[in-house]
Amino acid sequence: MPSDFLPTPLQFLKGVGPRKAADLTRAGLVTVEDLFYRLPFRYEDRSRMTPIASLRPGMRAAVLGEIKSARLAITRRRGFRIFNAVVSDASGAIRCTWMNQAFLADILHPHLMVVVFGDVKLDSTGLHFLNPEYERVTDDVTGVHTGRIVPFYEKAGTVTPNMQRKLVRAALDQLPAAIPDLLPAELRTRLDLAPRRAAIEASHFPPNEASLDELNAFRTPAQRRLIFEEFFLFQIGHAWRRHAAGTERKAFVPTVDDRIRAAAAQILPFRLTPGQRQAIKEIVDDMQRGQPMHRLLQGDVGAGKTIVALLAALVAMENGLQVAFMAPTEILAVQHYGTIARLLAQSRFRVDLLTGSTPGLSKHTVCSHIERGTTNLVVGTHALVQENIRFHRLGLVVIDEQHRFGVEQRAALRAKGLRPDVLLMTATPIPRTLALTDYSELDVSKIPDLPPGRTPVRTAVTPESRRDEIYQLLRHELDRGRQAYVIYPLVEGSEKIDLKSATDMADHLQAEIFPAYRVALLHGRMKPDAKGRVMQAFAAGQIHILVSTTVVEVGVDVPNASVMVVEHAERFGLSQLHQLRGRVGRGAWESHCILLYQAPWTDEARERLKALASTGDGFAIAEKDLELRGPGDFFGTRQSGLPRLRTGDLVRDRDLMEQAHREARRLVAEGGLVGELLQFVQERWERQFGLIEVG
Ligand code: ADP
Ligand code: MG
Numbered sequence: 001m002p003s004d005f006l007p008t009p010l011q012f013l014k015g016v017g018p019r020k021a022a023d024l025t026r027a028g029l030v031t032v033e034d035l036f037y038r039l040p041f042r043y044e045d046r047s048r049m050t051p052i053a054s055l056r057p058g059m060r061a062a063v064l065g066e067i068k069s070a071r072l073a074i075t076r077r078r079g080f081r082i083f084n085a086v087v088s089d090a091s092g093a094i095r096c097t098w099m100n101q102a103f104l105a106d107i108l109h110p111h112l113m114v115v116v117f118g119d120v121k122l123d124s125t126g127l128h129f130l131n132p133e134y135e136r137v138t139d140d141v142t143g144v145h146t147g148r149i150v151p152f153y154e155k156a157g158t159v160t161p162n163m164q165r166k167l168v169r170a171a172l173d174q175l176p177a178a179i180p181d182l183l184p185a186e187l188r189t190r191l192d193l194a195p196r197r198a199a200i201e202a203s204h205f206p207p208n209e210a211s212l213d214e215l216n217a218f219r220t221p222a223q224r225r226l227i228f229e230e231f232f233l234f235q236i237g238h239a240w241r242r243h244a245a246g247t248e249r250k251a252f253v254p255t256v257d258d259r260i261r262a263a264a265a266q267i268l269p270f271r272l273t274p275g276q277r278q279a280i281k282e283i284v285d286d287m288q289r290g291q292p293m294h295r296l297l298q299g300d301v302g303a304g305k306t307i308v309a310l311l312a313a314l315v316a317m318e319n320g321l322q323v324a325f326m327a328p329t330e331i332l333a334v335q336h337y338g339t340i341a342r343l344l345a346q347s348r349f350r351v352d353l354l355t356g357s358t359p360g361l362s363k364h365t366v367c368s369h370i371e372r373g374t375t376n377l378v379v380g381t382h383a384l385v386q387e388n389i390r391f392h393r394l395g396l397v398v399i400d401e402q403h404r405f406g407v408e409q410r411a412a413l414r415a416k417g418l419r420p421d422v423l424l425m426t427a428t429p430i431p432r433t434l435a436l437t438d439y440s441e442l443d444v445s446k447i448p449d450l451p452p453g454r455t456p457v458r459t460a461v462t463p464e465s466r467r468d469e470i471y472q473l474l475r476h477e478l479d480r481g482r483q484a485y486v487i488y489p490l491v492e493g494s495e496k497i498d499l500k501s502a503t504d505m506a507d508h509l510q511a512e513i514f515p516a517y518r519v520a521l522l523h524g525r526m527k528p529d530a531k532g533r534v535m536q537a538f539a540a541g542q543i544h545i546l547v548s549t550t551v552v553e554v555g556v557d558v559p560n561a562s563v564m565v566v567e568h569a570e571r572f573g574l575s576q577l578h579q580l581r582g583r584v585g586r587g588a589w590e591s592h593c594i595l596l597y598q599a600p601w602t603d604e605a606r607e608r609l610k611a612l613a614s615t616g617d618g619f620a621i622a623e624k625d626l627e628l629r630g631p632g633d634f635f636g637t638r639q640s641g642l643p644r645l646r647t648g649d650l651v652r653d654r655d656l657m658e659q660a661h662r663e664a665r666r667l668v669a670e671g672g673l674v675g676e677l678l679q680f681v682q683e684r685w686e687r688q689f690g691l692i693e694v695g
Contacts, residue, residue, distance in 0.1 A: 004180050006033035015170055024167075027156035032171050035164070036200045037230075037646040039223065040151030043215040046117045046133075047148045047208040053091035057122035062146055064137065065089035067112050072105045083108075087116055094120075095128040104134075113137040115146035144169045149206045149215065168204045175200075182677050183229055187663060191228075199225040218652060227648040231657050234643050235664035236677065237685035238440035243668045245441065250292045250419045252395050254319035256284055263318060264311050267343050275299070275447035276308050282445045283312045283423060287396070293421035296439055299447030300618035301427045301582025302454070302557075308447070309398045310340060312423060313377055317349050321395025321420075322370070323377040326384050328401045330355050330528040331535050335557065336400065337379040349376040354384065357528045385412050396421045427582065428575050429622040433654040434631060436661045437642055448619075457585035459593045459613040461569070470565060470594055471513055477563050478517055478544055482589070484563035486547045487580055489571045499523055499549065505567070506547040517544040524549055550576070559587035569595035570605040574625035577612050604628060627651055644690035 009031055011021035029035050050061040065087040073082045083098045085108050096116055098104055108114065118132025135146045144150075144165055153164040181188070181196040188195075194202070202222035206215055214220045218227070272280070279297055286293035299305045313323040325340065327333040337353040344351055352366045352375045369375040373392030378384065385397060397413065402424045413420065424442070435444060462470065474484055486509070488502040503521060510519040520543040522534045537543045539558050546561075564584045569577060577595065584591035595609050611624045631642055631650045648656065667673060673681065685691075 005174065005176055006031065006036070006179065008032045010035060010167070010171075013167065013171055013174070016167070023158045027159045029156065029159065032175075034646075035168060035171055036204070037226070038153065038156075038164070039203055039218075039226070039647050041154050042152045043206065043212060044150050044152060045212050046115075046143075046146045046150050049115070049147070051091035052087070052089050052094050055094060055120045055127060057120055057127065059120045060118065061120060062115055062117040063087060063089060063094065064113070064115050064147070065093075067108055067110050067114060068093060070105065070108055070110055072102055087114060095126065096132055096134070097128050097130055099131060101131075107136070108134065115143060117146040144205075148208060149210060149212065151204050151206075172201055172204065180676070182233060182680055184667065184672060184677070186672075187232075187667070191659075191663075193228065194221050194225045196225070196229070198222065199229075218649075223647075224653075224656060227653050228656050228660060230645060230647050231653070231660035232664055233680065233685070234437070234645075234689055235440065235657075235660045236667065236673065237681045237689070239664040239668040240673055240678075240681045242441040242665075243673075245294065246291050248292055248419055249290050250421070252319065252321055252393060253290055254287050254315055254321060254395065256288060256315055260315060260318045263347070264314050267310070267314065267347065268307070269343065270451070272307070273304065273447070273449045273451055275449040276304055279445040279447050280308050280311050282443075283308070284315055286443065287312065287315060287421050292419045293423065293443075294441070295423055295443045295445060296435075297423060297425045297445050297447070298429055299425075299427065300429060300450065301579055302450060302586055303427070303447040304451050305400075305425045305427070305447065306336065306339060307343075309400070309423060309425060310343060312421075313340075313396060313398065316396040316421070317376045319395065321393050322373065322375065322391050323396045323398065324384050324391070324394060324420075325377060325379045325398045326382050326400060327379070328382055330357065330381060331531055332400065333379050333381050334532050335535070335539075339557075340377065340379060344377070350374060351377045351379065354378055354380040354389075355528070356381065356383070357532075390416075391418070394418055394420045396423065398423045398425065400425045402426060427579065427618075429618040431619075431622045431626045433650050433657050434626065434642075436657050437631075437650065440661065453588055454585055455588070455590045456616050457564075457581055457591045457593050459581065459595065459616075461595045461597065461609045461613050464596050464598045467596070470596070473592060473594070474545070474563055474565070475514070477592070478514065481560075482562035483538065483541065483543070483558065483560050484545045484565065485561060485580075485583055486545060486565045487567060488547070488549050489568050499525065501567075502547055502549055509545060509547065514545060518542065519545045519547060522546055522548040550580075557586060558583070562587065562589055562591040564591070564593045566593070566595050568598060569609055570597040570601040574608045574612060574621055574628065577608070578618055578621045581612070581616075582618075644688075 009021070010016050010024050010029060011018065013032070016024070024030070029038065046062045048062065049064045050059070052063050052065060055061060055063070068086045068088050070083070070085040073084060075082060081100060081102045083101055083104045085096045086093050087096055113136070115135045115137055116129055116132045118129045121128055121130045133145050135143055137147070145162065151165060153161040155161055156164070175197065177197070179197050183193065187193070199222040202210070202220065203226055206220065206222070210220055215223070218224070283293070283295060283297070286295055297305055297308060309325070313325065316323050325336060327336050333353065333355050337351065341351045350369065352369060354363065354366050358366065366375065366378065367389055370378055371390045371392060382399065382402070397420050399422065430439065477484060486505065488505070502523060506519050506521040520534050520538065522531060534543065534546070538546045541560060561584050564580055566572065566577065566580055572580070581593040584593060595612065597605070597609065608628060612621065615621060650657065
């Protein structure tokens with residue numbers, strides 16, 4: 001293995017003094033490797049030389065010629081100086097003018113050969129280059145700034161793009177012919193990847209025959225090789241951790257027989273969709289393995305995830321195991337409890353509810369039932385497994401509406417020495433490339449279809465000024481016995497104002513618009529039991545219009561509601577709007593989602609609302625959301641599971657992430673993670689990708 005030049009600190013490069021090294025460090029460039037893996041953000045073709053006689057005003061061109069004369073002129077404006085040089089080739093001559101760069105007089109002497117690149121201008125003084133890039137040409141030096149396809153770097157602190165270009169060139173000149181490569185040789189051959197050194201060189205200083213379009217789209221073999229390398233190293237760490245987790249053994253392994261299948265058929269109130277059947281099959285297969293399940297169930301709002309989870313719970317309970325079923329909010333926990341208790345009413349299983357507002361005495365009773373194992377299934381909020389509750393035989397944990405790993409919950413479980421099966425559920429479809437980063441260690445099941453008989457929701461994007469029409473539509477629906485939501489955004493920092501507008505709206509609707517109907521307000525500041533009462537009354541049809549802040553966003557299921565009005569829709573994210581829309585369209589009748597916006601709105605907001613109106617497919621919406629917002633903001637807040645990437649882009653290079661994911665899992669499965677690659681995963685992986693170790 002050749003000794004490695006890449007970790008060399010930049011200060012040891014020729015031409016980098018302590019001052020420059022400090023500047024580079026501040027810009028995040030410490031080692032030679034940092035420098036190489038900070039790729040140009042675009043490239044420009046300066047390889048073709050234009051004969052001076054063919055230059056025309058407005059052209060951006062390079063010429064190669066000899067400096068015939070050079071002169072520094074002092075202007076009348078004090079301290080303002082102009083350097084003029086005349087460059088000539090076989091076809092003609094042109095003047096080059098630099099403003100305020102007097103030092104050029106020391107560099108660009110007559111008789112030197114130079115390449116000049118820039119914009120050709122025409123004014124009263126004639127045709128000339130204004131402030132062009134220049135480079136002296138000698139026999140043994142190839143061009144760095146001109147005369148080739150030239151890389152452009154994002155400015156980083158005091159490190160200018162030209163400085164970085166020069167530095168990269170210098171570092172490349174000192175880079176040994178052979179450098180180590182963490183990518184396994186077999187992989188390199190099979191995928192036909194360029195050697196690492198060549199890829200680095202060609203990503204910064206491409207050969208002149210490279211395609212400029214491909215370069216600027218980051219699709220040359222050299223660039224893709226470096227991006228693949230980064231993605232692969234990222235995925236290999238996940239694959240390794242997943243493999244390591246797979247060596248864990250759970251205490252109780254359920255089995256499934258005909259008796260259990262019959263019991264499941266007993267509780268089913270409807271026929272499962274093919275998507276639900278596939279998901280439950282994957283889940284139950286997992287449950288019968290010796291390793292703890294760690295699976296994410298993705299399904300659009302209304303896809304019917306609850307019943308799938310309940311069937312998994314039934315398998316656990318039939319095997320004498322306990323189930324913890326957790327929801328993100330009390331409202332949802334109460335609702336799940338209701339659904340589950342109803343479906344299991346005829347069974348021999350005891351279902352309990354345990355939330356923050358369960359009174360002390362019943363809490364005590366429930367806890368002792370859990371401890372003795374007489375509670376078979378307990379529904380609660382996400383804190384359920386973290387609290388000081390001892391389970392008798394916990395076999396399955398279901399975590400509803402959880403975007404993240406359930407990392408905290410898993411850690412809490414481990415701390416108690418428990419290794420149950422874990423099923424996470426989310427209605428926020430995760431774009432595939434994010435699923436490959438954030439959820440890379442999870443197995444994923446999808447419910448791609450919706451239960452039959454749903455009519456798609458009609459979505460309208462309507463300006464606030466046409467509010468009256470909306471009220472007409474509302475009245476029409478209410479008169480037919482339907483119910484409606486009116487949602488207000490809660491913007492961080494302005495809760496008070498937003499709460500006030502929601503309150504005012506509720507009063508206004510009740511007193512002036514719909515006096516014959518009941519309007520109620522629901523918001524995040526209400527006490528849990530007050531919230532629960534409002535929600536229950538709405539579910540029971542006693543409340544007709546529910547004015548709410550976004551607390552109803554996740555999970556709530558009231559099939560009779562047929563109108564969703566979103567106020568200030570321009571303030572909501574795409575996925576969030578999709579979630580809200582999913583609250584309606586759950587019954588047999590046609591439903592409406594009205595996105596009210598207030599001008600002025602941004603182009604991005606317009607595109608968001610348009611995208612939502614044009615499709616009901618949650619996965620398509622999620623991809624669009626990712627494109628519009630970028631990975632960092634996709635979930636609303638920055639996620640710690642997203643890697644810090646140097647060369648790759650999660651959206652642009654998604655195909656490479658797929659490939660890297662496949663190859664990494666394959667290598668680990670075949671036992672190929674050895675030597676330096678293994679060492680990388682164990683010692684450098686987390687740091688390199690800025691990941692925080694949890695759970
Ligand atoms: P989500 O995936 O959003 O959690 P739910 O589990 O709340 O969806 O299901 C939404 C609604 O669809 C519920 O009223 C549920 O009873 C109903 N449902 C689920 N699966 C089916 C099915 N296969 N056939 C008919 N209705 C179903
Ligand atoms: Mg749900």
